[in-house]
Amino acid sequence: MRTVSAAETAPTTYPWAVHAEGLRVRAGRHLAVDGLDLALGTGVHGLLGPNGAGKTTLMRALATVLKPAGGRLTLLGEAVDGRADLRRVRRGLGYLPQQFGFYPRFTVREFVEYMAWLKEMPKTAVPGAAQRAIERVGLAAKAGARMKTLSGGMLRRAGIAQAIVNDPAVLLLDEPTVGLDPEQRLDFRELLRDLGVDSCLLVSTHLVEDVVAACTDVVLVNEGRLVYQGTPDDLIARGGAGDPGDSPAERGYSALLRRHRAETDR
Template identity: 75%
Template sequence: MTRTVDAAEVATTTYAWQVAADGLCVRAGRRMAVQGLDLRLGVGVHGLLGPNGAGKTTLIRALATVVSPAAGELRLLGRSAAGPGGLREVRRALGYLPQHLGYYPRFTVREFVEYMAWLKEMPRREIPGAVQHAIDRVGLTDRADARLKTLSGGMLRRTGIAQAIVNSPELLLLDEPTVGLDPEQRVAFRELLRDLGADACVLVSTHLVEDVVAACGAVVLIHDGRLAWQGTPQELTAEGGAGDAGDSPAERGYTALLRRHRGEVKR
């Protein structure tokens, strides 16, 4: 039987950037955690770095439409995030893993990912196959029917990644996705990131600079809610010197850039 194709399915992408922020300000409680941020993100994997309290989680929550901007302009997938008008369409095309994932302990992995697919308003006929594909991609095939309360912390994190990618999002936001993953799982996750970034905009917030260098094509460094630096992993590594703190060239580059942004003088 021939299916009628919706116009949205064949419409040409009309936006240059998946994320476009101008003078973005976002509150976290009473504090302005993101202050006047200008940012452009396109297809590829972007690592989001910054010290504790820099505003990384608040920025990701704003991009995930969990919180609304206090000021400035934010466009996601070509639509304004300022009001409710286009948010439903944006959320259908989003994938989001929060820092602290809420879940129902008695759900199985499959049930939880299916539930999240339903919340994202995926077509019912596509959900079973998409759920299995997402579970397979995070290496939980043999635990698909295990209850969440029986899983280790690393397995729960991989379940969170599965629900974030089940709808093949155009914009994927991951807040500390490698917490609880062992070294082998982190290597597999890096490979998955590179695959996802081939045709989607992926933003990964992490404190692990080496993961960013290994898996990301671009780096965003923020400090005190402001953009401190943006470039490639290679450029990040080149910023460091022998006198900078860190156990690797990438970590030394990171600390050098933070020091420079703060106006500190290297001793």
């Protein structure tokens, strides 16, 4: 019997969980992501930008739903292109789109277990993993309820549960706080901090305050291009009293967008 070294049993690590160089992605005929450079590692990254900035298209590309039209995209150390075998990469991903489908008559537990099966989790691991995911999003009391009976906020939490059931190395959440009340949003921020300890988490949202409160890193995009990447404190420092916004974070966000647009129009 051979002795197994610590290096062989250690989890695989990558310089960047997500790495894009000159990434171009189409949404239909429109080039929604245009020459984007991005590097994301472990932590909670907030994705901000106005409507039509390319956030959802970028999320779909990172989730391997859309193929890049140009540039390079590497996920978990593997290049994503038209020739790639994406099954291994997808096992390490978790994804919550803005709108997700489900069988209305499924219970919450059945829905999360079914999604775990689709992610090719070992059969014996599925029940326990589903229960843990349901508990983490605060739906333990509703585990036996049918999906069609859930409120909008509960549906979003069930969607988050399916996204995290496989303990993904890269977790992508597109507008996850839609339908959550203020108390649920506070709980969700705490969940984000917990998830970001050992995974790469990208959260797309219009709520700048959620990003500042829960994220270690801010990514701001506009017209498919990177405008800014840095800490929430630096984002706040970019704004001034004359910039639009009801908070220092919103003023920093507005200031960065205004300067980017001015430079683009030159």
